[in-house]
Amino acid sequence: MFQHRFRVYDREGVRCPTRGCKGTIKAIVQNARSTYYCPVCQR
Numbered sequence: 001m002f003q004h005r006f007r008v009y010d011r012e013g014v015r016c017p018t019r020g021c022k023g024t025i026k027a028i029v030q031n032a033r034s035t036y037y038c039p040v041c042q043r
């Protein structure tokens with residue numbers, strides 16, 4: 001559980017890898033699964 005949370009925070013807050021996008025990766029939980037997406041380019 002702790003490790004899972006750590007992994008979530010490891011990605012959350014990272015700059016979006018899409019070139020030219022200044023969005024920040026967000027982590028959400030859907031159907032008990034963590035999903036990461038960029039609110040700017042929706043990826």
Ligand SMILES: [Zn+2]
Pocket residue numbers: 016017018021022023024038039040041042043
């Ligand atoms: Zn993006």
